[in-house]
Amino acid sequence: MIKLENISKSFQINQEELTILRNVNLEIHAGEFVGILGRSGSGKSTLLNLIGFLDTKFSGNYEFEGKKVGEYSDKELSKIRNKNVGFIFQNFALIETMNVRQNIEVPLMYSGISKKKAHHLTKDCLRKVGLVDFESQSVRLLSGGQRQRVAIARSIITSPSFIIADEPTGALDSKTSKEIMDLFQSLNKMGVTIILVTHDESLTSYCNRVIHLLDGEVME
Numbered sequence: 001m002i003k004l005e006n007i008s009k010s011f012q013i014n015q016e017e018l019t020i021l022r023n024v025n026l027e028i029h030a031g032e033f034v035g036i037l038g039r040s041g042s043g044k045s046t047l048l049n050l051i052g053f054l055d056t057k058f059s060g061n062y063e064f065e066g067k068k069v070g071e072y073s074d075k076e077l078s079k080i081r082n083k084n085v086g087f088i089f090q091n092f093a094l095i096e097t098m099n100v101r102q103n104i105e106v107p108l109m110y111s112g113i114s115k116k117k118a119h120h121l122t123k124d125c126l127r128k129v130g131l132v133d134f135e136s137q138s139v140r141l142l143s144g145g146q147r148q149r150v151a152i153a154r155s156i157i158t159s160p161s162f163i164i165a166d167e168p169t170g171a172l173d174s175k176t177s178k179e180i181m182d183l184f185q186s187l188n189k190m191g192v193t194i195i196l197v198t199h200d201e202s203l204t205s206y207c208n209r210v211i212h213l214l215d216g217e218v219m220e
């Protein structure tokens with residue numbers, strides 16, 4: 001599904017060129033639960049932005065489902081991103097003025113699907129993340145773990161090809177982290193492809209495969 005060939009990425013800082021990713025070669029297949037492990041500054045977020053179609057300024061070849069990502073226009077790419085990628089962040093990134101259902105339905109806003117269908121999909125996602133009774137609750141009143149469950153439900157409502165989870169347990173205590181990782185594992189068993197990025201080695205026990213990123217280089 002995802003194929004990166006000889007990907008390099010540099011930033012220009014004060015006349016100096018800083019290489020953040022070096023000749024990255026990586027393939028991720030549908031159904032995998034891949035962990036990308038690396039220290040702070042190793043290039044994890046840079047790699048995620050690239051995989052998630054947020055950054056197209058790199059050298060090398062990125063093929064998604066057999067097509068070169070570099071050949072799409074920005075408009076096409078944002079469509080591809082909305083359809084195929086679910087994002088999960090450390091700080092949940094929920095909209096505080098909305099309730100649980102409204103947050104989960106955000107990715108459907110411009111999809112043109114009916115309200116009835118959206119509600120049906122939301123109910124299904126709420127079931128999957130264990131929040132059936134929280135549909136009308138304001139997200140302000142939720143715990144960290146519940147907030148991340150809402151974010152996970154939001155990430156899967158469009159049935160994306162893969163989800164990117166960037167340090168998803170970084171703001172949670174260890175018991176809640178385990179619950180969230182168990183949830184990722186059960187979603188993966190239902191067929192959701194997951195790319196987890198973390199600096200926490202203990203989380204990689206949940207993954208099928210671990211990729212180590214060291215100073216912008218992949219060590220599988």
Ligand SMILES: Nc1ncnc2c1ncn2[C@@H]1O[C@H](COP(=O)(O)OP(=O)(O)OP(=O)(O)O)[C@@H](O)[C@H]1O
Binds near residue numbers: 042043
């Ligand atoms: N837009 C940018 N301009 C210049 N340098 C950048 C930019 N984005 C990232 N960097 C640099 O690239 C390096 C890798 O950053 P990146 O955020 O990818 O690392 P990371 O592994 O995700 O780190 P962390 O775990 O701390 O989030 C860092 O040295 C960072 O300062």
